[in-house]
Amino acid sequence: MLRTALGQMEVIPGRPDLNSRTILDMIEEARAQKAEIVIFPEMAIPGYLLGDTWEQRAFLRDCEEYGKSVVAASRGICVLFGNVGVDWNKTGDDGRVRKYNAFFVAQNGRLVGGEKYPYPFRIKTLHPNYREFDDTRHFYSLRKLAQEMDMAVEELLQPVAVEISGRCLKLGCILCEDGWSEEYNVKPIETIHRNGPVDLFINISASPFTLGKNNKRNRVFSKQVAAAGVPLLYVNNVGIQNNGKTVYTFDGYSTVYDADGEITDYCHPFSAGLKIVELDLSASAKKRPCVTVPDDRDIASIYKALHYGASKFLSAIGMKKVVIGISGGIDSAVSACLYSTVLEPENVLLVNMPSVFNSRTTRDLAAGLAQNLGCWYTVMPIQEVFEYTVKQIGRTPVVNPNNNSEFNLNVSSFVSENIQARDRSARILAGVAAAFGGGFTCNANKSEMTVGYTTLYGDLAGFLAALADLWKHQVYELALYLNEHIYGREVIPRKIIDLVPSAELSPEQDVDQGKGDPIVYPYHDYLFRAFMEHWNRATPEDILTWYTQGVLEEQIGCRPGLAAQLFSSPAAFIEDLEKWWKLYCGMGVAKRIQAPPVLAVSRRAYGFDHREAQNQVHFTSGYQKLKRELMKEIG
Amino acid sequence: MLRTALGQMEVIPGRPDLNSRTILDMIEEARAQKAEIVIFPEMAIPGYLLGDTWEQRAFLRDCEEYGKSVVAASRGICVLFGNVGVDWNKTGDDGRVRKYNAFFVAQNGRLVGGEKYPYPFRIKTLHPNYREFDDTRHFYSLRKLAQEMDMAVEELLQPVAVEISGRCLKLGCILCEDGWSEEYNVKPIETIHRNGPVDLFINISASPFTLGKNNKRNRVFSKQVAAAGVPLLYVNNVGIQNNGKTVYTFDGYSTVYDADGEITDYCHPFSAGLKIVELDLSASAKKRPCVTVPDDRDIASIYKALHYGASKFLSAIGMKKVVIGISGGIDSAVSACLYSTVLEPENVLLVNMPSVFNSRTTRDLAAGLAQNLGCWYTVMPIQEVFEYTVKQIGRTPVVNPNNNSEFNLNVSSFVSENIQARDRSARILAGVAAAFGGGFTCNANKSEMTVGYTTLYGDLAGFLAALADLWKHQVYELALYLNEHIYGREVIPRKIIDLVPSAELSPEQDVDQGKGDPIVYPYHDYLFRAFMEHWNRATPEDILTWYTQGVLEEQIGCRPGLAAQLFSSPAAFIEDLEKWWKLYCGMGVAKRIQAPPVLAVSRRAYGFDHREAQNQVHFTSGYQKLKRELMKEIG
Structure with missing residues (x-):
């Protein structure tokens, strides 16, 4: 049995002093509870959403120093944590000192895992640069490092070996997006497993709450874990972090996936604390009962996030x-x-x-x-x-x-x-x-x-x-x-x-x-959502296409028959559509530029994840053609 | 002699209809002036700073369609232009349809250069993801493509062969940042030249004006051009583009570098128009007289950018x-x-x-x-x-x-x-x-x-x-x-x-x-600039270090002796420093979140290029140590 402690801590962005204090306290607690290994989230020391604070060399030195204090506290316990890894002798693409979003493994006062690896820490492979994430601006990914070293990135995706209670354990150490590899041509879990064997995967994350994300994570992670047949521990922080225009809550929801990809335990969302988990990593491990994770797409989840977010903000x-x-x-x-x-x-x-x-x-x-x-x-x-x-x-x-x-x-x-x-x-x-x-x-x-x-x-x-x-x-x-x-x-x-x-x-x-x-919410709420939240954002061309095909309500998700009820003619429909599109792309942008920070709950909130410019309103030629045809039919 | 037309056009961001109209008009003009080749800027059709408009598939289709109209207009003239290149069968890292920041070469109604290359257009290799740039969020770079294809990126950096007036010309086609490769481990100009021979380099750009940037570009480009011994044409757009919080002016300043890296011609800044340039690409080419480019770091340049920017906005x-x-x-x-x-x-x-x-x-x-x-x-x-x-x-x-x-x-x-x-x-x-x-x-x-x-x-x-x-x-x-x-x-x-x-x-x-x-501008202007504009942003730790070393004024650039004159003691100096640092990181952030768009002229303006979060104010342990020592000395 491996006695593991999940350190679902509250991370205060930009305060390595406070965060390392929290970590040291939790290490003490884990030790008192006889844990053999304790795990903290991605960027647990500096915080994650820090804007351009990463350009302050004094801040980087500070994170390194506080990181050392955590390493020093690892006597008799294996401590895993996220921090910025700095290579003072190299530069990033912007010419500033090179920074990695890094996974540190410490034991008996020393870092472990640097053998046959360019650094004494592991490096995040996949850098999300969509949604609210900005990793590429600041950090050098393992993909870039591999290219620089003229190697396949797969060669660098190796497990970290630690000795715990006299037994050698091979840990698959990954960071956040590394577990969300569906859209990438590099697959960290699969690759580390192939380069293994691996006894245990550990994903440390700094992953904000958005509606339905945990449900999706459970699907995505379970599938990979089941394919590998190796358990995975997911450790995420709580607290709030913001990037100016948008405030994100972090729900933690640290989760234990067994070798079949089933969930056997999880930490309460939006609640800081250490959770002790006993893991049987042996081949003969007895199947543990699964637990059901509550759905996180309902109004109760929204309330919880808003309450927590407003309070923490x-x-x-x-x-x-x-x-x-x-x-x-x-x-x-x-x-x-x-x-x-x-x-x-x-x-x-x-x-x-x-x-x-x-x-x-x-x-x-x-x-x-x-x-x-x-x-x-x-x-x-x-x-x-x-x-x-x-x-x-x-x-x-x-x-x-x-x-x-x-x-x-x-x-x-x-x-x-x-x-x-x-x-x-x-x-x-x-x-x-x-x-x-x-x-x-x-x-x-x-x-x-x-x-x-x-x-x-x-x-x-x-x-x-x-x-x-x-x-x-x-x-x-x-x-x-x-x-x-x-x-x-x-x-x-x-x-x-x-x-x-x-x-x-x-x-x-x-x-x-x-x-x-003037807004007819039962219809416009859904029209606006199609403009703004759909993964492939809808434009008047899409809306008009759906309208002419008679599938509009189905596509945008509002009550069937609503468009026909609200608009007596295609001309009236088009007039309404153009009016709101112009406001969305025009005055709406000008106002949002000066709007207060938005507390995010949806998959896409206004602010940093809805980048926009005060540009001229555009109607595509495809839209104009459709419109002409529709008006001609009538005329 | 090669009769070349530099199409320093005004690009209207988000209006492919208007931009392609401008391009078609300029092609006509170039043809009338007997040019053999006409060159338009990077992203000349869609515009460059468009926020997340790139997620609208209808917009992408629109750009493709307008791009085709430009290709169709290339009868009897070689047309080079920037546009988005879409691969509808592949995805980017975000799972959305894959987009490239692309360089199109068209001739006689067809695209040229697709032989032995994965696409009928060239792809930007280096993606700036610092400053105001956001390429990585939207576009797939040649570096990533090479990694996906399991090739060295260098293999893909090949010139494009065109036949002009019966002669085969090899063009080194690069986009903007590809010319600014100092900090990258990939060097497009050098590599294409090595894979050449190359007769002419062409850098199409969408490069905003900031103080001193043209001076720097001329140094950086001249050096590479001289090393290659091949002339380079730089074509940049004019107009303004913004990313919501910050408005950038584009000065054009399209430039002709001869094989020695010397400037023989340039277009007037902030002025749209077609410029005809006769190039002798033969080995026996006679040296043309050089021209001097005005300095762009003075108050006259600031005025010009502000006047142009305010007017266009x-x-x-x-x-x-x-x-x-x-x-x-x-x-x-x-x-x-x-x-x-x-x-x-x-x-x-x-x-x-x-x-x-x-x-x-x-x-x-x-x-x-x-x-x-x-x-x-x-x-x-x-x-x-x-x-x-x-x-x-x-x-x-x-x-x-x-x-x-x-x-x-x-x-x-x-x-x-x-x-x-x-x-x-x-x-x-x-x-x-x-x-x-x-x-x-x-x-x-x-x-x-x-x-x-x-x-x-x-x-x-x-x-x-x-x-x-x-x-x-x-x-x-x-x-x-x-x-x-x-x-x-x-x-x-x-x-x-x-x-x-x-x-x-x-x-x-x-x-x-x-x-x-309460702000003493002759001192605080420079202190604030060190916080905000220095490439390695200064923090109180740096400021206090410089103060104790007696090099503060030299480091921040204010009048010598000013600190001693303003502050009667280190304690007074520290009190002032902490007061302003707290405001810069605290209330200043909260206010900037709701501030109007800023018209940029400096190397770093507030807004999108000064990413910041409403986080707690932090003083590094290094600062606190210095402060304790300094106060002890006095006590």
């Missing part, structure tokens, strides 16, 4: 209090409920900021919500300053000082709407938050973010957009989940859920008359 | 009018002058927004500036709404609806300062801009951006931060340059240049008493 930036503008609408209500699961009521301040366009209905709903949550509440109307601003802008003469010509600016109703939105956020909420000693939240959802149906410096402002990775229908789902499962009572009044979604910035958005947003 | 986003808040200070004055070189006076509106803290001095200077520029001008004071806001926030009771306890928020003087800044931008300027039918500018400079000495939704707001890649001392330089060289008169009143820089948000920032910003 607040502590990471040292924010203890939040201010939330509540309109009586669904987004701000869900936001208020979410933060109320994270902070004590005395640290949450809800602010309602009515103008004449806000109905009694929504103002009462806002007050009711505040009462249900029991947090601080205040009403600060914007009407007076709004009117003052409209007058100041419209009545102050604009002059040409050289010829004394002058004119007055015209404040249209559209301009007035945005004045209200900015007055709420930039004038009141920002001031209130500063006076309260905290930050104010951005309550925008993903549907609004997609097409810029938000006001810059208005409702798009805030220190974090915690709901901006949820489509509107998911915001509703979350509302119901919060009421039913978290609060166990109707903390969000039912009427907020039933009300037509509206910005209430003009008489045209009167909720009491059932008037509201 | 306005037309790219369809903005015809701008509103500029002018305080009577230097940044807004330079911003107003810059935009006045781009737009007619009737499309520029300057707004002065005084509170009681704004001196008569600066208000008069603002009015004087407006008069000098002859654009629209208005004064909209913020005092009333500012006072109203302070009262509204401070006097509206905050209640707990459950127990009716209540309290009042306290609006401190610091909170008041930011209220003023936001009132100016989010209330007045945003409203005025919308009513005027344009956008409002962000006038922040790089020094402020570095440490977040700006107010979010206040002076950090705007549609573009045109001066945010200039250190404060460069803003002054630009002011002098504008007066002297662009306007030829004192359009920026001398007093604005001489005045102490100040935010004028409190009595502590009274310019008439010589009080102003």
Whole structure:
């Protein structure tokens, strides 16, 4: 039996001092529990999402030093951990000192595994450079090293031999993406196994939570493990890390796969701690019972990630209090409920900021919500300053000082709407938050973010957009989940859920008359998702093709028959499609550039993993041809 | 003689329809001018900085189609151009369809060069994945392809043979970074030459302007060309492209290097057009006279890039009018002058927004500036709404609806300062801009951006931060340059240049008493630059090391003796250093996440090339040791 400890630690990005302290404590704990081997995640010492901090040589030296302290602590126990491996004598492709995303194996105060290998650590082979990952910018992969050494990368994929309790064990040491090799022509698990034999695979990861990823990992890893017939331990960190525009939660979910690829144990998600696992690596090992891993694609998983992410983000930036503008609408209500699961009521301040366009209905709903949550509440109307601003802008003469010509600016109703939105956020909420000693939240959802149906410096402002990775229908789902499962009572009044979604910035958005947003969420949520989240991103050409083929709803996943119901003609369908595509590629981009960080839960959140430029809107020639044909048929 | 046309075209990113139109027109022009060969830049059809548009299959098909129209137009002329090369049967590392950054050679309606090569186009070998470049995310490099094919990359680096006027010419076809191979272990020019013979090298590029880059290119390219003894044509595009957070200008500067590596001709920077060049490729070629390329590191180059960039950005986003808040200070004055070189006076509106803290001095200077520029001008004071806001926030009771306890928020003087800044931008300027039918500018400079000495939704707001890649001392330089060289008169009143820089948000920032910003620009500009721009980014550990060694000023480039003059003791030096480092890594990051796009001129601008995370501030153990020693010496 091999007594193993999975070190599912919280990694604080950029703090090798704190992380090595955590590791040293966990090593002590593992030793006390008689573990023979203890495993920590990828980049456990520096953290993973650090932006360009990797360019600071002093930081690299620091990580090396703290790494040495971990190696020194490995007396009597085998310690496996991720850190940056630096070759001070070589450069990367950018000419800076060469860095590897590395896997260290330490035993009795020394590094193990450097025999017949260019370094005393193993190197990550596959570097993800898609999604939120940026490995290629900073690290030199084993693939590049092999090419430089004029070798096949396969020759370098060898197990590490360690002696544990008098027995030689061959470990297949891989890092994160090395286990996700489907799309690569290099297959680390398969190759190391072929170069083996291997007794145990160990995948150390720094892998953010996104919906459905664990389910997929279990499928992908199980298959490879079963093919190799060798157990695998997966160790991932918890905590949050961000790359500026997007905040990722790390759920850990460290997992034990047996030689058949079945899961026999796992660590609780979003929970730091050491887990002891007894492994029988002998040929005669008795089959252990399998466990079932919960599905991670439901609203409960979303809630868990958002709750954890918001909580950790607040502590990471040292924010203890939040201010939330509540309109009586669904987004701000869900936001208020979410933060109320994270902070004590005395640290949450809800602010309602009515103008004449806000109905009694929504103002009462806002007050009711505040009462249900029991947090601080205040009403600060914007009407007076709004009117003052409209007058100041419209009545102050604009002059040409050289010829004394002058004119007055015209404040249209559209301009007035945005004045209200900015007055709420930039004038009141920002001031209130500063006076309260905290930050104010951005309550925008993903549907609004997609097409810029938000006001810059208005409702798009805030220190974090915690709901901006949820489509509107998911915001509703979350509302119901919060009421039913978290609060166990109707903390969000039912009427907020039933009300037509509206910005209430003009008489045209009167909720009491059932008037509201121009976005028809049951359809547009799915259209926007096709633009934004589909792996092969849909464009108007794809959408129109599906529409003409009668498979649109099936392809985008909305309710069958919806398009026909909403659009009386192909011309109306096309008009709607072009309008939103232009907003998504145009004003939406301009606004997202200045939007707050988004808390990610989906497979693709706005920010670093949705790279975009403020470029001109383009319709492909294929689209234009389809459109012409469709219009001709009608004409 | 080979009659060659350099197609220094303006590339519109994301518009293959427009770009292929430009190419077709230029081919016609080249043909009319009897050119035998015409060359267009890298990614001339799709554009280069497109974010994740590369994931849209319809867009890829579109680029292919437009590419075919260019190939079809190559009757009687050899056409060289960059486009995306798609292999629909293979995938990239991300599992999406495989894309190459490709070099196409077309002649008589057909592609040339596919013999003994896996594709009918050449593939970029070296993929920059540093700075603002993101090639690895989207494209499969020749290095990866070679590894997949189990070949040495060198075997694939072969010239392309074309027949021109009955003579076989061997062209060394490379793309951009392939010419910048110093840091790579693959050397495309050297290798293709060795695999040759080669008659002519052609480097097609999409290379943004940054200060000093052309000077460096000329050194790097000349050296390789001289070693090979073969002439090289460098063709780069003009226009602007952006990646959301950062806007890059492309200066073209297409260049002819003779067989000795000397420059015999070049295209005017920032100017689109076809240039005809006669090349003698025979062994007995007579040496042509060399030309001198102007230095591109001076303030004139900065001005040229900013003027071009601002102008092109306005037309790219369809903005015809701008509103500029002018305080009577230097940044807004330079911003107003810059935009006045781009737009007619009737499309520029300057707004002065005084509170009681704004001196008569600066208000008069603002009015004087407006008069000098002859654009629209208005004064909209913020005092009333500012006072109203302070009262509204401070006097509206905050209640707990459950127990009716209540309290009042306290609006401190610091909170008041930011209220003023936001009132100016989010209330007045945003409203005025919308009513005027344009956008409002962000006038922040790089020094402020570095440490977040700006107010979010206040002076950090705007549609573009045109001066945010200039250190404060460069803003002054630009002011002098504008007066002297662009306007030829004192359009920026001398007093604005001489005045102490100040935010004028409190009595502590009274310019008439010589009080102003906490940043001592002659020192901090250089300290911040060391943090941010140095290739090996400096951290407090480096700074303190240099300080103790007495080489600080030399290392960071500021005036000798300045540190001793500013800081009476090491303790004072350390306090200052830690204060700004914390702001740079802390609040500065949070603000930059929501900052407007920055117009880049330096080797490193904020945005996509300064990747950063909202992480905890870290001081390395090396720094802490140095600090302890230094403080002990004193104690």
